Amino acid sequence: MEGHIYGYNLPISEKTKVVPWEEKVRVVEEVKADFRYKEYIYGCLNCGVCTASCPSNRFFDYSPREIVQRFLEDDVEVLYDMMHEYIWACSQCFTCWIRCPFVNNPGGLVAIMREVAVRNAFEATKDLLKPYGRVLLKVMTTGNQLSADMLQPDFFPDWGPKMADNMENLRAKRLAIPFDVGKSVKTAWEVSLETAVEMYTIWRETGIFEMLEKLDPNLYNVIMDIVEENEERYQELTEED
Amino acid sequence: MSSVLVVGAGPTGLAAARGLAKLGIKTILLEKDSELGGNPIKNHYHTLIPRKLKPSQVLGPYIREVQESKNVTLYLNTELVSCEGEVGNFKVGLSNGKTETVGAIVVATGFEHFDPKRKGELGYGLYPDVITNLELERMFSQEGKLYRPSNKQLPKRVAFVFCVGSRDRQLGVTNVHCCRYGCALSGLQGSEIREHYPDVDVFCYYMDVRTYGTWEYPFYWAPQEEYGVRYVRGRIAEITYSPADGRLRVKHEDTIVQRPAEVPMDLVVLVLGMEPSEGTKKVAKILGLKQDKDSRFLVPSDESGSNIVSNKEGIFIAGACKGPIDIESCLSEGEAAALEAAAVINTKVGV
Numbered sequence: 356m357e358g359h360i361y362g363y364n365l366p367i368s369e370k371t372k373v374v375p376w377e378e379k380v381r382v383v384e385e386v387k388a389d390f391r392y393k394e395y396i397y398g399c400l401n402c403g404v405c406t407a408s409c410p411s412n413r414f415f416d417y418s419p420r421e422i423v424q425r426f427l428e429d430d431v432e433v434l435y436d437m438m439h440e441y442i443w444a445c446s447q448c449f450t451c452w453i454r455c456p457f458v459n460n461p462g463g464l465v466a467i468m469r470e471v472a473v474r475n476a477f478e479a480t481k482d483l484l485k486p487y488g489r490v491l492l493k494v495m496t497t498g499n500q501l502s503a504d505m506l507q508p509d510f511f512p513d514w515g516p517k518m519a520d521n522m523e524n525l526r527a528k529r530l531a532i533p534f535d536v537g538k539s540v541k542t543a544w545e546v547s548l549e550t551a552v553e554m555y556t557i558w559r560e561t562g563i564f565e566m567l568e569k570l571d572p573n574l575y576n577v578i579m580d581i582v583e584e585n586e587e588r589y590q591e592l593t594e595e596d
Numbered sequence: 597m598s599s600v601l602v603v604g605a606g607p608t609g610l611a612a613a614r615g616l617a618k619l620g621i622k623t624i625l626l627e628k629d630s631e632l633g634g635n636p637i638k639n640h641y642h643t644l645i646p647r648k649l650k651p652s653q654v655l656g657p658y659i660r661e662v663q664e665s666k667n668v669t670l671y672l673n674t675e676l677v678s679c680e681g682e683v684g685n686f687k688v689g690l691s692n693g694k695t696e697t698v699g700a701i702v703v704a705t706g707f708e709h710f711d712p713k714r715k716g717e718l719g720y721g722l723y724p725d726v727i728t729n730l731e732l733e734r735m736f737s738q739e740g741k742l743y744r745p746s747n748k749q750l751p752k753r754v755a756f757v758f759c760v761g762s763r764d765r766q767l768g769v770t771n772v773h774c775c776r777y778g779c780a781l782s783g784l785q786g787s788e789i790r791e792h793y794p795d796v797d798v799f800c801y802y803m804d805v806r807t808y809g810t811w812e813y814p815f816y817w818a819p820q821e822e823y824g825v826r827y828v829r830g831r832i833a834e835i836t837y838s839p840a841d842g843r844l845r846v847k848h849e850d851t852i853v854q855r856p857a858e859v860p861m862d863l864v865v866l867v868l869g870m871e872p873s874e875g876t877k878k879v880a881k882i883l884g885l886k887q888d889k890d891s892r893f894l895v896p897s898d899e900s901g902s903n904i905v906s907n908k909e910g911i912f913i914a915g916a917c918k919g920p921i922d923i924e925s926c927l928s929e930g931e932a933a934a935l936e937a938a939a940v941i942n943t944k945v946g947v
Contacts, residue, residue, distance in 0.1 A: 400763065402803045402831035403849030412849075412856050420849065454717070454833060456764040 371436040379435040389467045395460040405451035417444035419451040419461030438472045439479045476569040496581045503540040552589045555582050598699030600937045606634020608915025609704035610658040611930025617665035624669045632659045642737035645780045683910025699941035700910045702933045705875040707916035709868045710761025717834040726864045751862030756782040756800045757832045761869030769890045776920040778867040779806045783815035786825035798825045876917040893919045904933050912936050
């Protein structure tokens with residue numbers, strides 16, 4: 356049935372209202388077609404243990420019980436709308452899962468919804484990923500999440516005035532660490548070219564590059580330059596052998 | 597005429613043995629404990645639902661009749677260890693070394709209360725003021741007063757936590773069934789508290805209140821209307837302790853007003869579910885009885901419309917070995933099993 360089955364007791368955003376009904380159905384069906392879906396939702400007693408256990412529920416307008424109920428009601432309008440903002444308050448701790456008497460996994464449902472939101476280039480995912488561009492660049496090119504050179508004096512004013520000093524002579528400081536952490540300041544640990552190239556293969560085969568291209572074309576171009584360069588270097592090295 | 601073996605001397609087994617004895621049938625009654633009466637006597641239940649009678653009032657007459665009957669051979673501290681043969685001629689081995697020949701068997705091995713330590717988040721065994729509804733019954737029946745175990749003082753706020761060990765797949769698919777008695781008993785216990793201590797606030801945390809049939813008024817409406825017990829919808833997610841005020845905190849979502857809450861309590865009562873007893877599981881193995889694959893409760897034969905008839909001819913199953921049940925129904929089932937057993941030995945042996 357088109358629209359919000361149970362009436363608009365939850366405010367539906369304009370972003371959702373303007374989307375054609377068929378498109379909303381397609382997106383929600385994509386979530387439900389995920390191979391994990393049937394293992395993440397059984398029935399529901401509406402007992403509220405998930406929501407009572409949920410750390411995010413204490414601070415945000417987010418209730419795991421609401422997620423489960425909306426799926427059981429097949430409330431397409433609300434589910435689609437939740438993908439803009441609502442589901443991003445979940446901290447993916449899965450306490451809901453380990454407490455639910457049915458062993459439903461609301462956090463898992465959220466994980467699927469997020470993946471579908473990313474795959475479908477929801478505006479929300481673009482906004483959410485923006486502050487993580489540097490991290491994403493590092494992860495996708497080196498497999499490292501953070502590295503010493505990512506610390507920059509003007510980035511973290513709340514870390515106090517001494518941080519600026521800490522960020523000088525990074526390489527020397529890193530070498531001074533009394534156990535082996537590798538010499539690089541660009542990565543947290545040494546990453547072999549072979550490992551990196553294998554990782555790029557995974558990104559490519561699983562559609563991660565495609566997804567990124569839709570979400571952030573600029574970042575995609577920067578990352579692809581590095582990827583292609585490394586792949587070429589690897590190609591040359593293996594040819595020499 | 598051959599005799600009948602009754603395994604277990606709780607309400608069901610007592611009713612079966614008493615019925616058989618009245619029909620003039622020689623009956624062997626086995627009980628693994630040292631006294632008759634099963635859980636209500638062993639655990640010192642205070643008041644029984646639904647007639648609000650004492651265990652001695654309900655079970656006393658059964659115990660006396662069984663003890664006084666010349667047709668009943670009573671073996672206390674004795675368990676069934678083996679069984680051979682078939683209907684009309686079962687050779688049963690007992691843990692006291694005896695072997696008996698019986699024509700039919702009534703299984704009345706019952707249930708045991710859920711161990712709440714398996715739900716660690718509820719803090720039982722960790723916080724002294726988290727008690728079970730069994731312990732509350734004992735407090736009433738043995739000590740005659742309500743108190744907080746931590747300081748022996750009267751609690752100001754008491755919470756009942758429904759469905760502990762019931763309707764819960766987290767425990768490994770074994771406890772998805774409803775305990776059937778918990779809602780009604782909590783209504784009764786809550787009313788008893790409010791009746792004797794009108795200043796104590798009592799809260800029942802429920803998901804559904806299953807006071808089925810005629811139990812609805814006395815154990816759900818009356819607790820609210822006559823005694824002022826309060827009902828809040830939501831399952832308790834966890835119980836913690838605040839050193840600041842020495843009180844417990846129960847955490848839940850009020851699922852009707854959709855509000856998360858963490859509420860101070862002085863005494864928390866866990867409403868325990870039922871599981872098949874060790875005896876039920878053992879006897880099922882010895883006699884080859886069909887069990888539910890998840891809960892391990894015994895299940896009647898599909899061949900018969902009667903829920904007393906087991907998958908083995910001449911063996912009858914009655915009472916809480918088949919799942920949660922109230923005491924009055926146990927008595928009726930025991931009597932029904934006695935009838936079936938009597939019919940079997942008459943047809944098999946009398947001809």
